[in-house]
Amino acid sequence: MLLHQFLVRALPVAVIAASAVCAQDYPHKPVRIVTTPVGSGNDFLARLMAQGLGGALGQQVTVENRSGGVIPAETVAKAPPDGYTLLVAGDTLWIVPLLQKTAYDPAGDFAPITIIAKAPTLLVVHPSMPVKTVKELIALARARPGVIDYAAGSTGSSNHLAAELFKTMAGVNMVRIPYGGTGPALNALLGGEVQVSFANAAAVMTHVKSGRIRALAVTTAEPSTLFPGLPTVAAAGLTGFESGTKFGIFAPAKTPATVVQRLNQELVRILGRADVKEKLTNFGLEAVGNAPQAFATTLKSEMATWGKVIKNAGIRAD
Numbered sequence: 001m002l003l004h005q006f007l008v009r010a011l012p013v014a015v016i017a018a019s020a021v022c023a024q025d026y027p028h029k030p031v032r033i034v035t036t037p038v039g040s041g042n043d044f045l046a047r048l049m050a051q052g053l054g055g056a057l058g059q060q061v062t063v064e065n066r067s068g069g070v071i072p073a074e075t076v077a078k079a080p081p082d083g084y085t086l087l088v089a090g091d092t093l094w095i096v097p098l099l100q101k102t103a104y105d106p107a108g109d110f111a112p113i114t115i116i117a118k119a120p121t122l123l124v125v126h127p128s129m130p131v132k133t134v135k136e137l138i139a140l141a142r143a144r145p146g147v148i149d150y151a152a153g154s155t156g157s158s159n160h161l162a163a164e165l166f167k168t169m170a171g172v173n174m175v176r177i178p179y180g181g182t183g184p185a186l187n188a189l190l191g192g193e194v195q196v197s198f199a200n201a202a203a204v205m206t207h208v209k210s211g212r213i214r215a216l217a218v219t220t221a222e223p224s225t226l227f228p229g230l231p232t233v234a235a236a237g238l239t240g241f242e243s244g245t246k247f248g249i250f251a252p253a254k255t256p257a258t259v260v261q262r263l264n265q266e267l268v269r270i271l272g273r274a275d276v277k278e279k280l281t282n283f284g285l286e287a288v289g290n291a292p293q294a295f296a297t298t299l300k301s302e303m304a305t306w307g308k309v310i311k312n313a314g315i316r317a318d
Contacts (some may be wrong), residue, residue: 002201009174010244017022024258026083026258026259026262027057027084028059029059030060030084030162031059031060031083031084031085032061032063032064032086033046033049033050033064033088034064034072034076034079034086034087035064035087036065036072036089037066038219040068040091041283041285042088042089042211042247045116045247045285046063046088048280049116049249049270050063050311052267052270052273052276053195053263053266053270056266057266063122069096070104070106072087072089072105073087073089073102073104073106073110074102074104075087076110076250077105077109077252077253079252081253081255082255082261083255083256083260084211086250086263087110087250087251088250090245090246090248091302093106094299094306094318095161095302095306096147096156098303098306099156099310099315099316100317105302107253107299110250110252111251111254111255112248112290112295113249113260113267113298114248114267114268114289114290114292114295115246115294116249116271117202117246117271117280117285118245118285118286118288119200119202119218119247119285120219120227120244120286121199121209121218121244121284122198122200122201122204122205122215122217122219122227123137123198123215123219124208124215124216125196125213125214126189126191126194126195126196126213127211127212127213127214128192129195129196132214132216133236134216134217134231135218135237137300138171138236141172141173141174141206142171142172143168144175145172145173146174146175148172148174149175149176149177149193149194149196150172150195150196150198151177151179151185151186151188151189151196152162152177152178152179152197153178153179153185154318155178155316156242156318157182158202159197159199160176160315161243161309161310162198163196164176164315165241165305165311166198168309168313169238169241169314170238177193177194180284182199182200182203185199186203186204190212198219201224201226201227203284205284206273215230217230217232217233217235217236218230218231218232219233219241219242219244220232220242220243220244226281226286246298246302248299251263261292268289268290270289271288272287
């Protein structure tokens with residue numbers, strides 16, 4: 001009986017000690033980063049981080065591409081929490097579960113490591129629109145409820161949710177015209193089929209510079225370094241308005257804190273390098289690199305914000 005009691009009491013201590021040893025020994029074998037298919041923004045970031053981490057950790061870091069949707073997240077959620085399987089994902093990781101049931105919990109199944117980068121969204125209009133500022137757009141939309149159309153890609157996309165948040169905060173009624181992706185939505189705006197869109201900045205900047213599209217504002221909380229001189233939507237009186245795609249890197253939940261911290265330190269150092277920042281800028285992204293707890297706080301805040309938007313707008317998965 002005494003031996004049994006000793007073993008029961010000693011087991012948790014042994015597990016903790018073993019975890020500590022593994023964490024101190026990390027890494028002693030190759031690391032893999034699971035993400036979406038080749039050519040995606042997630043894939044670009046995963047490969048960029050893998051290049052830097054390989055040298056920093058002294059181990060091979062490979063990228064494993066899985067089919068789109070929730071497959072990469074489900075794979076990592078079920079992986080051993082030892083720091084050898086990581087996930088690079090955008091905000092669909094935590095938005096999709098707000099729209100439909102998934103086999104993973106974005107808040108409970110992952111250990112956030114850092115936000116790698118953010119992609120600003122621009123509020124843009126067709127040049128035929130008689131507005132040059134966000135305030136003028138709001139005034140026109142209020143004067144013409146249900147008349148102005150906005151283009152959006154897939155249901156629940158960051159651009160779709162940004163428009164719905166704008167409608168709520170500005171008190172306007174613009175009509176969503178759905179398209180089968182961001183490309184068709186952009187073409188519709190270029191062709192004048194719709195008047196307004198919240199579009200990925202990298203995708204529309206060429207057209208903004210040519211005058212085929214007019215940019216009114218950027219949706220980030222602060223002015224974007226990628227678009228100097230362009231005001232924020234929030235500056236038009238919509239205090240607190242913020243949108244845009246964020247990309248992060250995660251480990252499975254219960255990964256030792258020392259391993260998460262080691263990965264965070266190396267990734268933040270990589271994201272601070274001038275050459276990495278330049279590559280991100282050329283891809284239309286801004287480097288971030290924050291602490292795990294800050295990332296966890298952002299994740300919680302985003303889920304609360306977009307969950308409310310989705311509920312209020314009655315958005316359902318296609």
